[in-house]
Each structure stands twice: as C-alpha cells, then as structure tokens.
C-alpha cells in the first residue's frame with residue numbers, strides 16, 4: 001500500500017496522541033528551553049571528579065633509578081594507597097651543588113627515560129624475584145661435598161644450566177652456599193695441584209701461569225646488567241678484589257702477594273661507558289659526562305648508540321649539534337646516532353681495529 005507524506009504525518013500524530021493517553025510517562029516530555037551555555041545547565045558533573053582525582057596521590061618519595069643501567073636518574077614516585085601509581089622526573093638537578101658549591105644546571109631536566117617512567121611495573125611485576133633462589137644442581141653439588149672428576153671438573157649432572165629448577169632458599173642459606181662455593185674453588189685451584197687441574201681442563205698454559213697459583217684467580221665476577229642494578233657498576237668488581245682476603249687464608253700469603261678474583265667487565269665492549277678507557281688502562285671508568293659534548297666542535301661516537309643507550313643524555317648531542325658541532329659516527333649499523341650524524345661510517349662488525357689502524 002502506498003502512503004503519502006500527508007497520510008504518514010496524520011498517522012504519526014494520531015499514534016503519538018494515543019501513546020500520550022496510554023503512557024503518562026511520555027506525556028511528561030517537554031521541549032527543552034533554549035540555553036546559551038550548556039555547561040551551566042549540565043545535569044550531573046560529578047563524574048568529572050574521577051578524571052580529576054586519578055592523578056592524586058597520598059605522598060611522594062625520591063629514589064635513584066638503578067634498574068640495570070648507569071644513569072642513576074633521581075626520580076620521584078607518587079604513591080596512592082601504598083602503591084606506586086606513577087613515576088616522574090624529580091626536577092631537582094638544578095638545585096644540586098657539589099662540595100665546592102658549584103650549582104648544576106637545570107638543563108639536565110627532565111632526566112629520565114621511558115624505562116624509568118614505568119619502573120613501578122617492574123616493582124609489582126609477576127616476574128620480579130622477591131627472594132633468593134638457587135640453581136638446584138649447584139645446591140646438590142655443595143651438599144654432596146663438592147665432588148669433582150680427575151681433572152677437577154664437577155660432574156655434569158650438577159651443572160644442567162637452563163634445564164634445572166631454581167629452588168627458594170633463605171638469605172642465610174644463600175650466603176652460606178655462596179661462601180662455601182668460593183672457598184672450595186679457591187682451595188681446589190690453589191698451588192700446583194690447582195694449576196694441573198686447569199691444564200687438564202685445557203686452559204692455555206699462559207693463562208694457567210697467570211694465576212700464580214692463587215685459586216682465587218679462577219673466581220670470575222661479572223657485573224652483569226641485572227646485578228648492576230643492585231650493586232652498581234663496581235660492586236661485583238670490588239667483591240672480586242676482596243677475594244684477596246680469602247687468598248691470605250687459603251695460601252697463607254701476606255697481603256702483598258694475595259690475589260683477588262677476576263672482574264669480567266661487559267661494559268668494556270658494549271660501549272655504554274667509554275670503551276677506550278679499559279683498553280688503555282685496564283680499568284673501567286664511570287666518568288662519562290656527555291654534557292661535555294656541547295663544548296666539542298667534532299663528536300665521534302664510535303660503536304656507541306648514544307641516543308638509544310643513553311636516553312636521558314641524548315639531548316646533549318642535540319644541543320651540541322644546534323651549537324654547530326659536527327658529528328661523525330662510526331658504527332656497524334645505521335643506528336639512531338648515525339641517523340643524526342653529518343657523516344656515518346658503517347663498518348663490517350669486527351673490523352674496527354683495522355679501521356683505527358688505517
């Protein structure tokens with residue numbers, strides 16, 4: 001059936017009239033009064049408090065961010081209901097002074113990176129290790145009295161790394177097992193017997209000779225990234241040096257002849273700190289003030305992806321460039337720094353030394 005526009009309107013008005021009679025609710029409908037500012041007449045605005053209060057906090061505290069890198073940014077945590085809800089920069093660098101009264105520049109601000117901003121997720125993360133855990137095989141090896149084969153090596157069944165479980169232990173147990181292990185290794189590899197073990201295990205004769213008969217010299221301490229967060233860069237290296245105290249007991253030598261353990265330094269090769277320093281001096285350094293870049297006319301980041309690995313310091317490179325510094329990066333890839341350089345020298349990995357020698 002065809003319905004004309006006029007017929008449709010008639011039917012609609014009749015239907016509406018019928019509804020108003022049958023449904024008093026609809027009969028209450030009124031046309032709105034015209035208003036100039038709808039916000040003045042907004043019926044309910046309490047919901048806005050949710051947005052206003054979501055960033056409110058009960059208290060704040062400052063802390064030194066040290067997840068696994070060397071920047072040690074001073075950050076500010078915001079706490080609500082005893083939970084860190086967010087993290088931000090401290091904006092306190094400009095107030096810092098050294099022992100001579102020199103005041104730092106506020107240009108260090110805002111000092112943090114995306115990792116620091118979400119550090120609270122690491123604090124509350126399900127994968128956070130909250131108590132000491134020990135590799136099951138190592139624990140059993142210690143409990144079995146450190147059994148070893150004829151060449152000094154422990155049986156493989158105790159060293160199934162990556163396959164074994166980790167077991168929870170108390171801090172006292174963790175310290176006790178670690179100390180027992182250090183003492184046993186230092187004793188095992190001390191003197192001529194220890195050197196014979198090392199030779200039987202295939203170590204290069206010059207390496208064996210370099211131990212000078214100190215079993216502590218085969219103890220390796222590596223300040224790996226996770227540990228650096230807890231102990232800072234030199235914590236593990238200091239622990240390595242302190243093994244000289246153990247050597248005085250194991251070999252009965254005086255302090256002049258006592259030798260510590262070995263510090264294995266990953267920073268020397270991944271260039272988060274100046275790699276040339278340990279190559280020249282044999283000792284790593286943490287003195288790496290990238291702020292000085294703005295005083296340079298030519299900056300050569302060699303093997304260093306400064307923008308990606310030194311996030312809070314990357315702005316110094318930008319500011320140096322804005323002051324006219326020329327940047328030539330030497331790298332194995334077209335890195336973030338390379339993309340900001342006047343020239344990028346892309347080397348085949350492993351050919352740096354040849355390049356340096358011309």
Ligand code: SF4
Pocket residue numbers: 065066067069070071072073111112113114115116117311312
């Ligand atoms: S650079 Fe980032 S992760 Fe490193 S200390 Fe600073 S805020 Fe923390």
